[in-house]
Amino acid sequence: MSTEVAVEKMDGAQAAQELAGLADVLARANAAYHRDDAPEISDAEYDRLKRRNAAIEERFPELKRDDSPSDMVGAPVSETFTKVKHAVAMLSLGNAFNDEDVAEFESRVAKYLGIKQGIAFTAEPKIDGLSLSLRYEQGVLVQAATRGDGETGENVTNNARMIDDIPQTLTGAPDVLEVRGEVYMSHANLAALNAAQLAKAAKPFANPRNAAAGSLRQLDARITKARPLHFFAYAWGELSEPLATTQMGAIERLAALGFSTNPLTGRFQGAKALVTHYRKIEEQRATLGYDIDGVVYKVDDLELQRRLGVRSTTPRWAVAHKFPAEIAHTWVEGIDIQVGRTGALSPVARLTPVTVGGVVVSNATLHNEDYIQGRDSKGGMIREGRDIRVGDWVEVYRAGDVIPKVRDVDVSKRKADSKPYVFPAVCPECGSPALREEGDSVARCTGGLICPAQAVEKLKHFVGRSAFDIDGLGKKQIEMFFHDKTLPIREPADIFTLAQRDAQQLTKLKNRDGWGELSAANLFAAIEAKRKIPLNRLIFALGIRHVGDSSGALLAGHYGSWRALVSTLDAAKDHAGEAWEDLLSIDGVGAVMAAALVDTFHAPDTRAAIDRLVAELDVQDAIANDTSGSPVTGKIVVFTGTLELMTRAEAKGRAETLGAKVSGSVSKKTDIVIAGPGAGSKAKKAEALGVKILTEVEWLALIGEAR
DNA sequence: GTGCCTCGAGTTCA
DNA sequence: CTCGAGGCAC
Incomplete structure (x- = not known):
């Protein structure tokens, strides 16, 4: 960010010079955005520069350039795409790289379901494009969203409407229908597009996927229209009524509704037949006219799919058999x-x-x-x-x-004088010994915070997105401040004393090269805004080994306040006693993580740095769930057997948010056992102890989630 | 003890 | 995205 002169104080020469600069910067940013789908500057920065350009032009209309950015066509107009939360998450797929992996997939499925081999699967080419979710209500396309991170995608409805393969209306469709599939560009269309790009002296697209992604994510839908894209439907999200009882049936139904479905989709019995189809598709790969990167297998019976359920990011009932990598x-x-x-x-x-x-x-x-x-x-x-x-x-x-x-x-x-690479025994950054502990796969620098590399990486983690997330204080700025002589940031606490220290300096930040009044003030304000920090973020930000995003939330939820956490860690000094046991009682915290936490808080230097930091902060206690109205508050419950309506993790999560404690084994303290099919010794024991036993359905009714 | 499953940490390029 | 490894269920 350069030192910016307020527009009101500008003279004509300054204005002309800046307009020229802005025209150049914005034109390049625009080109990068459209042609490469790789923005050079953030959208916020783009908007800011564009507004500044407009402000200067307003004051000096006579200086408006012929190539003024204000007149650029198809420039990203303010804002980016709006975010869309998927009603049903868009999952990714597990991978298989060889025939053996496919056989394992089949036996995993068979074992989970408790049935013999001979399960029917569908197989279809895996299109190398980008996933899209189309939402139809009462047969009308109302929304199109990209996959994004699976939970939240981008609203690209206007662009999707430009794709011929995507029907605008459907007849005879369920009231709510989310169709999922892949947007792609054919080889022929890519060749034509690249010829046109070259004619315009524009950079050609490296591959069809980039071209498809770049074309769909145009803020100006007219550009999308000019780019011939295609769409194959192969899955669905939210539905008001089932499409069919099998995967194959659902695909056929989608085809009947007017969607393109891939002609190489078929139904097969067992892993062997799947692999045979894979080879057949592989042979045709070069002549298909579009890019594919493997074959997807899915359990055909939708009832079995439901029983198999999903892991956190992938379903158990599908796998992608990838072609060998280039x-x-x-x-x-x-x-x-x-x-x-x-x-x-x-x-x-x-x-x-x-x-x-x-x-x-x-x-x-x-x-x-x-x-x-x-x-x-x-x-x-x-x-x-x-x-x-x-x-x-x-x-x-x-x-x-x-x-x-x-x-x-x-x-x-290899040349005759070639020598094996000798792995360093000391840290190349600080010279401390590098030690590889028993069972560890990597050597680690023992310098701790003495090591500048570790210190600066810890700081980068501290300001990262899931941690303090301070606007304007990213990796680059951290690197700069870490090495700064007059206004250094060497530890997290220094961030929060930055403004105060700057005020005492003769040469203030705002007077430095590359900084201005506004940018310095913005930085200080952004830091100030993060003094108030949720407990879970603070725990994560400390960068303790084995303690990540979710463990931070786990600990915050368990202890509620910083004070409670610290007193437990203090009391657990010897890795024994009540406090230590309390740590281990948290589901998801084991001895390794507990030791890392306790030891970090007992290392004198580290602890002092943490205390200095917390003294600067206003830590927000974790909001304890209000479970007073829940029918299962304080009850100890045990899930056993196969859960058919929810995954174990889901069942556990729901029970815990309702204030129940989920245990793994039945004892006389257990209040409720939820037994699914195949429940064995635990259900028997519960019976013997006279513990209440519920079916999954009865349990859901109890917690008011009957389905 | 074995086999999921999830999380943490490190990674590349645009 | 991938790998290793921690944690837990069986």
Whole structure:
């Protein structure tokens, strides 16, 4: 952010100069946004610059340029897409990489359901595009949303209306119908689009998926219209009535309603038949005319799908059998060591840039010492027994088509004087010894906060999105302030004394290069706004090993206040006693996490830094759930057998929010046992002890969730 | 003791 | 996204 002169105080020369600069910046940002689908600046910044441009033009109308950003067509108009929360989450799929994984998938399903082999599955090509959820109410398309993170996506309704394959109205559809599928661009259409791009001297799209994503996420729907996109329907979200009783039946119903469905979708018995179909699709891959990256298998019977249920992000009843990843070959130019927040030393290969699957890759993680030496604990996707050296010619691929990895080394191209890479015994950043503990897969710097790399990474974590999330204080600024001589941020507490310290300086932040009155004031205000911090965020922000986002929430929920948490950790000093047991009693907290917490609070330097920080803050207690009205408050309940209407995690979560304590074993303290089919010894024991036993349905009725 | 499942930590590129 | 590993159910 440059030092900005208030518009009212500008002279003509300044105005003309700034207008030129703005025209340039905004034009480039616009091009990046539209052509590459890769914004260079944030939308907020874009809007701000555009408003400033307009303000200057208003005061100096005669200076308005011919290429004024105000007149740009198709510029992202204020705001981005609105967010849409999916009524039913859009899940991702588990992966299978070989025939064996597919066989395992089948036996997992069979075992879970308690039935023999011979389950029917559907198989269909996995289109390489982007997922879209279309909501129809009374047969009318009312909303289209991208997948986003699965929970919340972006509203792209206007753009989706431009796609011919997507019907605007349906006849004979359920009142509420969410159709899910994939938007993609055919090879032919991509070629035509790229020819047009080149004619305009614009950058061509690297692959159909980028082109489809870029075309759909246009704020100007007219651009989407000009880009020929297609849509295959293959799934659904919220429904007011079932589409069919089988996956295949549902697909046929969607086709009957007017959606395109993939012609290579079929129904098969057992893993062997699935793999045969996979090979058939693989043979046709090059001639399909659109990109696919595998084949998706789904349990055909929808009743079985429901029984199998979902894990946190993937269903148990489906899997994606991926085609082998695209590979490329390149040189290892060097191996660098990065030091993470927990002190972990991770080696990174610096590669001669090479294109893998449409993306230029120049770095690849090497994980740890074992990986470099050709020892991989799991085997899996890695060559055996071949070490990686600087100067080696290697095979790289992108795991999950995203993360670059080194898979193999061509030893024959190795020079005679090549030497094995020696993993450092000391931290390259601070010189402290690097130790690898028994059973740990990585070596860690022992320098703690003495190590500048660890200190700065911890600070970056502290201001991260799930932690303090301070506007205008990101990784770059942290890096800058960490090394700053006059106004340093060396530990979290320093952030909250920044404004005060700045006021005492002769050269204030606002007078520095790259800063202005406004930007400095904004930063201080953003920091001030986060003094008030929810307990769970504070716990997470401390960056204690093994304590992440969800554990932070867990601890906050259990202890309620900072004071209660600290007194427990203080009392649990010896890893024993009542306080220690209390920590372990929390579901999800084990000895490892408890020890990490207690030890962090008893390390004198760390504790002092934490106390300095908390003295600056206004910590918000966790809001305890009001469970007084719940019929099961304080009751100890046990779930046993197969739950058919909800997952175990869901059942547990619901019970806990209603104030019940979920236990794993039945004792005379148990109040209720909820027994599903297949319940064995626990139900018997409950009976013997005279504990109340409910079916799943009765339980749901009790907590007022009858379905 | 084994086998899920979830979480934490580290990672790339646009 | 992937891996390892902690935590828990069986």
